[in-house]
Amino acid sequence: MGISFSFIVAELPIGREHTVPPEAVIARLADDGVPGGTAGTAGTVDVAGAPALRRAYRCALDEGEQQAALPTRRVDYVIPVPVDPGRWISINFSTPGDGDVDSELTDVLVELFDAVVGTFRWSDE
Numbered sequence: 001m002g003i004s005f006s007f008i009v010a011e012l013p014i015g016r017e018h019t020v021p022p023e024a025v026i027a028r029l030a031d032d033g034v035p036g037g038t039a040g041t042a043g044t045v046d047v048a049g050a051p052a053l054r055r056a057y058r059c060a061l062d063e064g065e066q067q068a069a070l071p072t073r074r075v076d077y078v079i080p081v082p083v084d085p086g087r088w089i090s091i092n093f094s095t096p097g098d099g100d101v102d103s104e105l106t107d108v109l110v111e112l113f114d115a116v117v118g119t120f121r122w123s124d125e
Helices: 022-032 104-118
Strands: 004-012 040-047 050-059 072-080 088-097
Touching: 004 104, 022 040, 022 050, 022 072, 040 072, 072 104, 088 104
Parallel strands: none
Antiparallel strands: 004 088, 040 050, 050 072, 072 088
């Protein structure tokens, strides 16, 4: 059995025109909850010594999607760039796990992703 997952890092266009304190942006995103109104968690965590948003949720199939696709477990981190107000990055993880988004294996994959994000550091180089 193979294990599949994706891990994507991207820059987000949050607050480029108006500098907003990172804590305010994170609080607003946490209040908005998880994408699509699905059940999950959204809250503030520490990443590389700064506040960040962590959202964790399950993504089920929408009506009309391919029947062969599997539900996925997703985790998103939204992190401000410390020396450049208005710049943000998003680190996203998605996996169908072993086909059961609530299995022990899927939980381990999410924990591994969280551990990887926990090693994140900024560099001036």
